Amino acid sequence: MHQVACAAADSDARPVLAGVYVRLHESTATLAAADGFRLALKQIALPVPVATKQEVIIPAPALRELGGLLGETTETISMSVSAAALGSASATQAIFTTTNITLSTRLIEGQFPNVERILPQGCTxxxxxxxxxxxxxxxxxxxxxxxxxxxxxxxxxxxxxxxxxxxxxxxxxxxxxxxxxxxxxxxxxxxxxxxxxxxxxxxxxxxxxxxxxxxxxxxxxxxxxxxxxxxxxxxxxxxxxxxxxxxxxxxx
Structure with missing residues (x-):
């Protein structure tokens, strides 16, 4: 998550850019952040496929804090979001859980840019x-x-x-x-x-x-x-x- 959170905006002028977009779909988790000058995207294979596609925007400071708490551990992290956040106009919260850590954070409302569409294709x-x-x-x-x-x-x-x-x-x-x-x-x-x-x-x-x-x-x-x-x-x-x-x- 630290690979992505570093690219999030420091300003809240555009709130969605101050967060990290998280999409859980089938067996893949996609995390992305962009501040208008840079873009970071990370894809992770999920240990267990999700039944329903989920898309949320999590404040970057919360993920940085979680990364600091986890350190170098390779322990599996469980993430859950309230049902109201899925497909709803009103964001609520996400909860991250490990054996010894529980961290909850609000979610950011809004539409995150389709960053995958603007990823450069090929190079010279x-x-x-x-x-x-x-x-x-x-x-x-x-x-x-x-x-x-x-x-x-x-x-x-x-x-x-x-x-x-x-x-x-x-x-x-x-x-x-x-x-x-x-x-x-x-x-x-x-x-x-x-x-x-x-x-x-x-x-x-x-x-x-x-x-x-x-x-x-x-x-x-x-x-x-x-x-x-x-x-x-x-x-x-x-x-x-x-x-x-x-x-x-x-x-x-």
Whole structure:
């Protein structure tokens, strides 16, 4: 749940975006959050299929609190919602239960955007990178980018013959200076440049959950996509069961 809650909006200006959409359908649980600048979607196989499709929006702070209480446990979590919340205009509450924890929270009313429809389909460049190395480069770039609208430029270049290459990260701020870093990895495709919010990129890497991450792009005007590498194939074509999308910023 922490993989998704990080993408929820901090503001209540649009209440549905301050929550995490949860859909239980047949044998799959889908969790999604989006704040207008990024989107995270997680799919989980349910141990027991649900009899009736259920869709609710849970406040992101409640899920963050639940994640903190659970820690690294792998215990199964039971979630129940009041009957009034299902297909009703008035939201009530959701209750999460484990052996030692019971947490209840109100539900958010409203219609969550159809995020699956806007997930990028395909890419022209795909880089598989070490998460720790990329995160280190992102943090260094963030020291400069944080005082310059959080913009970090990523330049992907690939050797077509070996399908290896380099991702160059650069950030600059007037009167302060420039930071440039490089991360090598497996890179296939055309290459290119994209500018992303360094804060969002760092938060996505912090929850990706695997030693390697796939960074995908099409053009500088299209979103950047992060996916875990090395997990079991995901449901409904979502690799590793998780995808994190970050909207691009203007290249400088």
């Amino acid at each position: 460049t795909r880089a598989i990178l070490d998460v720790r190395e990329l995160n280190r480069a992102v943090k260094l770039a963030g020291l400069i980018a944080s005082v310059s609208q959080n913009v970090v430029k990523l330049s992907l270049s690939a050797d077509e013959a070996t399908q290896t290459g380099t991702v160059m990260l650069s950030a600059n701020a007037a009167g302060i200076g420039t930071n440039t870093g490089a991360v090598e990895g497996q890179i296939a495709g055309e290459g290119g440049q994209i500018a992303l919010n360094v804060k969002y990129l760092g938060e996505a890497l912090a929850v990706i959950g695997t030693p390697q991450v796939a960074l995908e792009m099409v053009t500088a005007q299209a979103p950047g996509v992060l996916r875990p590498v090395g997990q079991n194939p995901g449901l409904s074509g979502v690799e590793g069961g998780y995808v994190h999308v970050i909207m691009p910023m203007a290249l400088r």
